[in-house]
Amino acid sequence: MRKSNGFKLRVLIVAFSLAFATACTPISDSQEVQDEGKAGDNGVSLNDYYPFIHDSLYEYEGRGNEFAEQSVFLEYENGQRGQYRNINPGTETVRIVERTADSVREIYLEGEFYHTENILSTSGIKNNVLLKEPLEKGNSWELEEGYIREITGLDVMIETPYGTFNALEVTTYLDEDRLQKNYYAKDIGMVAVLYFDGETEISSLLSDIIEGPYEKDIRLYYPLESNNEITLRYVDHIFNFNTNDQLENIFEDLFKNPVEEGLTRVISQDTMINSVFLDKGTWTVKVDFTSELIPGWNAGSYPEWMLINSIVNTFGEFYDTDKVYISIDGVPFTSGHYELPENEVFEVDTEGIEEYDISDE
8 A cells, every 4th residue: 555656856856965944034145255264163063054943844946857846844853863854746755864963964864755753763774974073164074975075165155035145055076077065054954955967957945934833634534423324434634743743642633523523533532542653564553542442432343343444544544554553551452342463453444435525414
């Protein structure tokens, strides 16, 4: 069931190591541009160029290639690491940036990542140094691929649709005819990426910053009781996701409070979700509920099966998998009607389920 619409990132997108933050004030064209000395002379640090600021969606206008258009949101951060969602017309990518005492580096990158999941604790598989102390012109370092990255300017004026900035310029020399210039503005992060391949120029330029939560699509399943019959219906819904939101809390609320009137809640008000995570080894969603789940249902065999399917189909659709494992306080699911042996899963089954319409009542 995993999406297979292809990883459409081209060389330019792979090269674009996009790391973003929020909140900015453009400079005026009349500001003096200084391009000498050390950034540290004015007390500027790495964190000034990579602040982990919450709840802002950065929009980037693409020029020269359809995949250069970008939208970026900081999903999770813990002070040391930030997890960014990068969206372009071809795919959605999740990347983790780690800040250390003397560098900022990309340590993880995964494409075709369409669900939301906190993976900050993931072991690093990359060591792509984006910025490195000292923040001074001429400082350079070698990347894993053998390319050279260098700070080539400290206060370089760069124009974007959002405004004009004095920015730190970092140049990556890819090969004889290819190079990339990334521009970072203090207290903002990435404001522009310029990619050159011979006479070809491709750019991603900051065009807007939308403050507030990120909107995420979800398909929810609920039982519908009508004419003494229970069936399942789905509702396509958009929920707001703020930086560092806990998915357990979001799903709890959606299950307890159906988004359309007339549908039946899936769990009782006192039932909690202990944890949700995707086991990528088996591509199984594992959901652990508190012990109030079964007593809260107080239902017969068929109504209980409808509630189980509501949970299974909702998580399966969200995580793009056919397999959902349910446990209760760490113990495999068991009730008076159904029992799930350890390591066995419920399978997603959406065949024949129709979209909910108020006239269904």
